[in-house]
Amino acid sequence: MASTGTRGRRERLRAETTAEIKSVALELMASGGPGAITLRAIAREMGMTPNAIYGYFATRDDLVTTLINDVYTSLADAVDAAWDITPATHPADRVRAWAHAFRGWALVNPEGFRLIYGDPVPGYIAPEGGAAPDAAQRVCTALTGLAAAAWPHAERLYADSDFQWSDFDAGLLDKVRPAFPHLPPAGVALALRIWGHLHGLVSLEIYGHLHHQTASPEKLFHEELTHIVASLGIAPKG
Template sequence: MASTGGRRERLRAETTAEIKQVALTLMATGGPDAITLRAIAREMGMTANALYGYFATRDDLINVLINEVYTALADAVDTAWASAPAEDPAGRIRTWARAFRGWALANPEGFRLIYGDPVPGYQAPERGPAPDAAHRVCTGIAALADAAWPSARHLYAQSDFQWSDFDDGLLAKVRPAFPDLPPAGVALALRIWGHLHGLTALEIYGHLRTQTTDPGKLFQEETAQLVRSLGIEPDE
């Protein structure tokens, strides 16, 4: 027979999970402004005071949401990266790209939380709400550029990128992980990110609905064209 304490913990875990899901749903339907403890309590048939027993402030809730969402994304793309052979940079880029889009389509509310409009009035912790996950995703994007750089360096032969052209926080993540990647390699990472994130964001926010009947095909072909432009043989 289950103990009273065990039932209490289970109910608390279930209620906490429901609070987080309702918050994401409110954001998806009403935008970032819709995430308030009062609105969540109303949706759940609770009092706002009751919610304070789970999250002391709205920002505490958002911190937890961002950390969980970002960690899930980092896990998805890290697993994809590791599944492709190191000697196949094109395969790694394509696999990472598919995983990123696939996660976003399965978690549109989470995508909007970490990559959409900021939540009004939200004050993030000093290191950010998900520093480890953000670091993993950032270095994962840099890894795509590092894998492509031997073949793609010709694209930047006439460029004049300097370290001072990039944010110190970005460089603090990228340079220790990839010490041989030059400033132009960081620019390449941002180019790759722009392609993959751009089309995914357009799809998540519904901006491709009137432009294409098959956004998946568009994303796949754009990724293939990106790989070819880098001078990497596409995987078969």
């Protein structure tokens, strides 16, 4: 019977190997795209036999699901932390804090950003309910929270909106309506518009499409945030 110390070493070594497998998978994706993630390629990079790596992940899809869950959870933690430390009475500052946390996370984790928001992994079949349902809901809810925080100030600016609940995906509404029961359809549309502005610039930066256009992507992002805040009818404190 294995001693407690032996079991502890085995568990530690297994955790370290699992972490290395995931790290190598993202490195392969960075150099060869999503299709480069294969268990055989990872085993080759790590000097393992294919049979050995199957002891950690039974299939490539199991590995991809784990990666997506890890990456999405990391993003959710980052933006939630920015949200939590910003007072609810400062909606403009909350928008800025969330946006900067999102961009900062993406710049530190470009492969992770590409995995969850970029090109799909060829042939990957996500499990029922999605690869990272809890983390995805956290990000979606926080994003809608930006619109909800600004809505008392912005509502008058969107009085002519003709959005109805039927304009949105039922799964999206299942996530956001219980969290923000007083937010109307126009408020949900506003959340998606904010997301479009922020995600668009970050995607261009991560994929290198701004490289030849500007030496100051951070300044561009900051100015876009300034215009978003102005369009919401709110202003930063201080």
